[in-house]
Amino acid sequence: xxxxxxxxxxxxxxxxxxxxxxxxxxxxxxxxxxxxxxxxxxxxxxxxxxxxxxxxxxxxxxxxxxxxxxxxxxxxxxxxxxxxxxxxxxxxxxxxxxxxxxxxxxxxxxxxxxxxxxxxxxxxxxxxxxxxxxxxxxxxxxxxxxxxxxxxxxxxxxxxxxxxxxxxxxxxxxxxxxxxxxxxxxxxxxxxxxxxxxxxxxxxxxxxxxxxxxxxxxxxxxxxxxxxxxxxxxxxxxxxxxxxxxxxxxxxxxxxxxxxxxxxxxxxxxxxxxxxxxxxxxxxxxxxxxxxxxxxxxxxxxxxxxxxxxxxxxxxxx
Amino acid sequence: xxxxxxxxxxxxxxxxxxxxxxxxxxxxxxxxxxxxxxxxxxxxxxxxxxxxxxxxxxxxxxxxxxxxxxxxxxxxxxxxxxxxxxxxxxxxxxxxxxxxxxxxxxxxxxxxxxxxxxxxxxxxxxxxxxxxxxxxxxxxxxxxxxxxxxxxxxxxxxxxxxxxxxxxxxxxxxxxxxxxxxxxxxxxxxxxxxxxxxxxxxxxxxxxxxxxxxxxxxxxxxxxxxxxxxxxxxxxxxxxx
Ligand SMILES: Nc1ncnc2c1ncn2[C@@H]1O[C@H](COP(=O)(O)OP(=O)(O)OP(=O)(O)O)[C@@H](O)[C@H]1O
Ligand SMILES: [Mg+2]
Numbered sequence: 070x071x072x073x074x075x076x077x078x079x080x081x082x083x084x085x086x087x088x089x090x091x092x093x094x095x096x097x098x099x100x101x102x103x104x105x106x107x108x109x110x111x112x113x114x115x116x117x118x119x120x121x122x123x124x125x126x127x128x129x130x131x132x133x134x135x136x137x138x139x140x141x142x143x144x145x146x147x148x149x150x151x152x153x154x155x156x157x158x159x160x161x162x163x164x165x166x167x168x169x170x171x172x173x174x175x176x177x178x179x180x181x182x183x184x185x186x187x188x189x190x191x192x193x194x195x196x197x198x199x200x201x202x203x204x205x206x207x208x209x210x211x212x213x214x215x216x217x218x219x220x221x222x223x224x225x226x227x228x229x230x231x232x233x234x235x236x237x238x239x240x241x242x243x244x245x246x247x248x249x250x251x252x253x254x255x256x257x258x259x260x261x262x263x264x265x266x267x268x269x270x271x272x273x274x275x276x277x278x279x280x281x282x283x284x285x286x287x288x289x290x291x292x293x294x295x296x297x298x299x300x301x302x303x304x305x306x307x308x309x310x311x312x313x314x315x316x317x318x319x320x321x322x323x324x325x326x327x328x329x330x331x332x333x334x335x336x337x338x339x340x341x342x343x344x345x346x347x348x349x350x351x352x353x354x355x356x357x358x359x360x361x362x363x364x365x366x367x368x369x370x371x372x373x374x375x376x377x378x379x380x381x382x383x384x385x386x387x
Numbered sequence: 388x389x390x391x392x393x394x395x396x397x398x399x400x401x402x403x404x405x406x407x408x409x410x411x412x413x414x415x416x417x418x419x420x421x422x423x424x425x426x427x428x429x430x431x432x433x434x435x436x437x438x439x440x441x442x443x444x445x446x447x448x449x450x451x452x453x454x455x456x457x458x459x460x461x462x463x464x465x466x467x468x469x470x471x472x473x474x475x476x477x478x479x480x481x482x483x484x485x486x487x488x489x490x491x492x493x494x495x496x497x498x499x500x501x502x503x504x505x506x507x508x509x510x511x512x513x514x515x516x517x518x519x520x521x522x523x524x525x526x527x528x529x530x531x532x533x534x535x536x537x538x539x540x541x542x543x544x545x546x547x548x549x550x551x552x553x554x555x556x557x558x559x560x561x562x563x564x565x566x567x568x569x570x571x572x573x574x575x576x577x578x579x580x581x582x583x584x585x586x587x588x589x590x591x592x593x594x595x596x597x598x599x600x601x602x603x604x605x606x607x608x609x610x611x612x613x614x615x616x617x618x619x620x621x622x623x624x625x626x627x628x
Contacts (some may be wrong), residue, residue: 119472120473120627140475143474146473147473152465153466154466156401156467158401158404163397167397168474171474171476172474173476213470
């Protein structure tokens, strides 16, 4: 039995399909759901945490159906929403104690003390949350979520709006929790974090799961090398066989090539012939950012970049 | 049911920490008591203060109950409701906690108003009479806060809630028996006033003060309270899956 299983999970808001036949299984790992704004990440999390009824399909958490056994599901999970919700009129300790009591934890005071210490909040615990920084509030939310030792933890954009150090701290805690055997489901926009700290990622766009795997796997599947070109003036694809344009944003175009070293001069030539001014060309290994852009497409392009269609289009143009 | 206690404790802490709001809610009813209760030249009774005090107590509960809906509205807007809904404790506890807290807070405010009334010359009654008065005010508070929380669950944003709130609270008060007895009302007002649930509570308290036991009014308040709470629970279940 996997900690989280979904089968054709679907949710419509009126006519809008926010999540489209999502099938996933997640178990004893840090799993990240990645996707552009409005792709259905929060909707997925809300369905898994029994806050929203699926239009179609099923989901189980720790073997319990999210619709039929809501209470058993809620017993095994904790949920930290995307928009921070800690009570600014209460102290950190009061915030945490409220949740410990609502969860029916035995010895709530001790449990809260222990967790406040783990999250480095002990010395500020009796101040009102009003004076807490964003990072402290996030850690307090983790304290609230962890009071009852959940088997599965859902974090909707846990590092949103935090500085680099605070983000690193949050991820340290997440990694430690996973080592303790917890299953952690996060959503994030930060590819570098997903790459470094998550065991597997799923990329969704417009509610559809387009890629699924470990970051190294996904990067390897993209293959080869990435060439980025900084363009002056107007840009159009020079159209070289075997060198595929997969992203273009502001003045930077990204290409995929089998062999980057050999492709570099070819591409440079093609640019010159096409009369496009290039300020710089760089060769690098693919990152998760590249995987993401390749999968969901740049904003100007339709989602789900179709590689073969693109190739045919290129050939036709020449 | 343990959850109810913790939800009430939370709301109570938040309430007493917003110091200004604790007192500002009392200004209106206190002003009515002093400026209308003492100053209005009235001919149908020689102690208008005694006549109007039950009305002002019920008015205190009315505004306490209605504004109690904003608590749930803000919990909804600020994401607290979602976090509470993700907890394994019974979800209805959230609602019952709210209704009870708002009613109890109204009773605390009504107590202060009652003390002011006695200080400026209202008659003092027996402990049993006060006990019955509190029972009536509590039942009325439950009715009002159940209504307000239902409204808060239905409406999308705080502005529309506040709009509905102001739209109904003043007319409800003026069309009740708070300010004058039925005998001096124009005919059309009498009809409305007799149907107004505020009048049930006000008349019941006046009856208690006169030494009677208003079984019919207490029973109606109780039945209304149960019905509206049941509706509130239904709406709550529907909006939260
Ligand atoms: N309550 C709602 N009613 C109607 N449409 C909604 C509702 N909630 C979300 N949507 C729509 O569903 C789609 C998915 O939204 P969702 O919040 O799941 O996206 P997301 O991936 O979490 O986005 P973000 O990264 O911005 O948080 C969006 O198009 C959004 O406008
Ligand atoms: Mg979201």
